[in-house]
Amino acid sequence: MPKTVCVVGAGPAGLTAAKSLLHDAPTGTFDVTVFDAQPRIGGLWPLRRDDGAGLVHPLMAVNGSRHTIQFSDLAWDDATPEFPRAWQVGCYLERYYQTYCQAANLKLDTRVEKAEPLSLPDGHTSSAAGWRIQTRTTQGVVDEQTFDYLVVASGVFGKPFIPSAVPDSPSIPIIHSSQYRHLAGLLGATGGQGGKILIVGGQFSGVEIADTIATHLSSAVHSPGTSPIAHPEKYSIHHVVQKKAWVLPLHVSPKPTSSAPPFLPMDLSFYNLRNRVQPIANTQGHISEDLAKISHKAYRTVVGTDQSVFSPEIAISDDDTLNPPYLAISEHYANFVRSGLVLVSHGRLDGFEGDAAVISPSQAKIGDIAAVVLATGFDAANSLSYLPSSVQQVLAVSAADNNNPVALAFHNTHHPVVPGLGFVGFYRSPYWGVAEMQARFVTELFLAGGPTSPTLPSHIQEALKSDTSIDRTLSLRTDPRMSQFPMGDYIWLMHEFASALGLEISPPQPNMPPLPPSNQPTNILTPARFPPKTPAAPQKEQTALSLAQVERSVRAALTSTKYVARAVFRSLLGEWKLERSLTSHLPSHPSGHFSGTARFLLREGTRDGRESAQGDAGLEYLYVEEGDFKASNGLTFRATRRYVWRYDEARDQLSVWFVRTDDQKRADYLFHNVEFAVPSAGEDEDGMGWRATAGHLCVEDFYDVGYEFRFEAVNLTRWRLAYTVKGPKKDYTIDGTYTR
Structure with a gap:
């Protein structure tokens, strides 16, 4: 007879728990039932663009790339943005459920209200004997079932605090x-x-x-x-x-000192194993002053400033660098x-x-x-309210500490005193890969009969002998130098689980381009680097596809202009000082100098001028330029002009549009696309920044446009726009410089 398992929660953690129990154990070992109070799977993540009932805005872009927000054996669709919207994450989870979890009994609209250990013949209760689970549907129907095991996958984001x-x-x-x-x-x-x-x-x-x-x-x-x-x-x-x-954008640069830096999704840059000291140590938990200084210095290098250029109120001072970042x-x-x-x-x-x-x-x-x-934030302890007080006492559940709400063994997976209970996804920070590892670990515990079973694989026995997770969690509750993510460093945790499970990280993709500062071929950790021990052929295909997607992203970022248009667009927001000279080669048109401001005013993308009314319009700027033009003939007059600047994420394309004469907030027709050029040898170090060109024929006049965008790490600090205009009645050159 299969062992029965109750999984509470049908979000990412609950689904990967169900998948592991069904696929990482011999077929028929476990009979899995997944309960969720919502009418759909996905947990926090909405399944549709118009699903506004969840805890996450469906149009929110996630703060980790699709290479990290994934499981090891299901690749994202190639057409998905590098940073998916929340509803697209929900669609990924729906596909994951269809692929791996249909053998589970899914009970939606059903809340788990009580979970109590079963009684033993001597009258005592023990989780080793199983669990009595009481549920209530949205229609008010109450039911009780017994299970051999219970998996808490209800997460730390259950109730807003x-x-x-x-x-x-x-x-x-x-x-x-x-x-x-x-x-x-x-x-x-x-x-x-x-x-x-x-x-x-x-x-x-x-x-x-x-x-x-x-x-x-x-x-x-x-x-x-x-x-x-x-x-x-x-x-x-x-x-x-x-x-x-420290406020970081979604893309950062592995070459922050270059004025024409390449850009990578932040996690691909941070999770490069070539830049980690071996053996890999935990950089989270208690943060000493020395470690704090090192971490602050690293973030300052990434941002390129102490943030005082934005405001003194968000500047990181020298005194601040003594505290955990x-x-x-x-x-x-x-x-x-x-x-x-x-x-x-x-x-x-x-x-x-x-x-x-x-x-x-x-x-x-x-x-x-x-x-x-x-x-x-959220009341994490509330997610455990269905456990009896006796169990909560053993787990040291604390409603006062949302950072360390429960004290569990081996990286928040179980407690040795409650052997029939497992935890998956009770973890902050990038949790998809860790949740998948937790699910595999809990599956191994259940297969062996508990954390003290002599039949546990030797890898896990050794890991449990040296585990100090419970003591570390309890000590951090009163530690004034606790880190932002106290459970542990992501890369360290992934290696800890791999070692305990006897998993080997797969080799990095061959012929990967070198990535500073080590200048060694990239070796980026993603969940796909830790595939199942005995994958089926479709799983192998999905893992290979995920790894190939990482390779393409890194190669494109380091050898082409990929993500540069996005970095420029992001950094344009706000006001710039503009100085522009106009040199006319026709006596009928005077030369002169413009001095003023240019403002990039962010707004949701509009449809004006676009060929298609379909798809995500993204964001755009209304560009407003105002100032004084002093002509060479001595005349001075007020001058203004407007454009619309757009970024097309699907094509990674920056474009500039004329505005309509009857409504200067509306785009009219395309002025030009900004075409970035890959720097030749030495050009990225010459201080001129990224170069781009554009061309536009306006009736009989041709505009030959050149750009230079100079960065300091992730921030655009100075840029230049120059163009020549030639036609039957025009012959002039404009050269403008924009500074903050």
């Missing part, structure tokens, strides 16, 4: 960041009155939601047509943070801070007085608040 400072009946709209979808939904009846949108919380979700809302506000102000809210220009964003964070990921947050749309202050929300928030420890008040968004 609401600080005690938030009143029960607020006079202004207050929502959790996971609930935000659009401005009209946030501002409600107050929309149009103006004021501050207060965002509380400064780590990943705080920075991400500030970026998202700032983008929506900017779009509402600068897009053509009717705004989704009245008077969007009257609103600003005030972001309250307790700890400063914090990381956030966002494409536009730093430039929104620079522009003043996002204002940052430091402290903790202490309470409200009318429409003013009180911030401690200074007791400063932020008034005129129109709405509040709480980026305060």
Whole structure:
């Protein structure tokens, strides 16, 4: 008879747990039932573009590339963006379920309310004897079943955490960041009155939601047509943070000192094993001052600045580098801070007085608040509420510590005192690869009959002998130098699990290009580097496809202009100082000099001028140039011009469009595509930056365009646009320089 297993949760962790139990054990060993309170699989991840009921905005771009957000034996579709949208992650999970989990009994719309160890003949209870699981459907039907094993895969993001400072009946709209979808939904009846949108919380979700809302506000102000809210220009964003964070974009450069740096998805750059000291050690948990300094220095190199160029409020000072570093990921947050749309202050929300928030420890008040968004994380302990208090005591469940909510053995997989209980996905940081490893580990424990079984494979027995996970977790709860991701370094964890499971990392793809700073062929860790021990032919094909996708991405980034257009587009946001000379070769047209500003105003992509109304329009800028032109004949006059700049993610293409004369917020027709050129030997070190060209015939006049974009690490700091115009009645040269 097969052993029965209850898996709580049908998100990524629950699905990979079910898959491992069904495929990594001999066929028929386990009979798996997966429960989920939602009407669909996917957990946090929505399955459709219009699925707004979950905890993640369906159009949000994930902060890890598809090479990390995946399992070892299911490749992404080649047409998927490098950083998929949340709904596309849901589609991936749906395909994973169809491929590997259909043999499981899937019970949706069914919440697990109680999970209790079964009684032994002597009257005691023990999880080794199995579990009594009580469930309730959305229709209210209560049921009880018994299982041999229980897998907790309900994750740490079950219930939004609401600080005690938030009143029960607020006079202004207050929502959790996971609930935000659009401005009209946030501002409600107050929309149009103006004021501050207060965002509380400064780590990943705080920075991400500030970026998202700032983008929506900017779009509402600068897009053509009717705004989704009245008077969007009257609103600003005030972001309250307790700890400063390094803000990294999705693409970083392995050559940050070059003025024409190549760009890679952040995780592909960070997870290059060539850059790790061997043997691989844990860089997370307790962070000494020396390790803190090293980590801060590494992040500063990646960003290319201490962030003071954006604002003193997000600058990382020398004193800050003595403390454990914090990381956030966002494409536009730093430039929104620079522009003043996002204002940052430091402290903790202490309470409200009318429409003013009180911030401690200074007791400063932020008034005129129109709405509040709480980026305060989730109550992780709530995800374990169905376990009896006796089990929670053994697991040292803590509602007060969301970073270390439960103390488990071998990297959050089990507890030796509760042998019939396994955990998968109870982990922060890049969790897909680790969750898959946890699922394999738990499967091995269940196969052997528990963590103390003498039939456990020798690799696992040795790993358990030296494991200190429980003690480490408990000590970190009172450690003032605890890291942002206390459970462990991602690369270290993957190697720890591989060693315990007797898995070998597959060789890196052959003929990979060298990647600085080691200048050795890249050796990038992804989940696909750890395939199943005995994969079937379709699994081998999927793993090979995943590895080939990594190779293509790295090769394209290091040998072509891949991702450069995106890096330029991202970094243009905000205001630039513009100095431009015009040299005319016709006496009828005077030469002169323009001095002024150029603003790149971010907005959601519009359809004007596009050939197709289908697909994701992405983001674009309304370019507004204003200043004074002093002609060589002595005349000075005010001059302005507008364009629309667009980035096409599918084609990795930057383009510039003319605006309509009757509505200068609307694109009219294409001016030119910006065509980047691969630097020749030495060109990337000459200080001129990335070069690009374009050409455009306007009636009888030809525009021959040249660009130079100079970076400091990930940030564009200076660029040049020059072009010559020749035709029957035109013959002039324009040369403009843009600086921050």
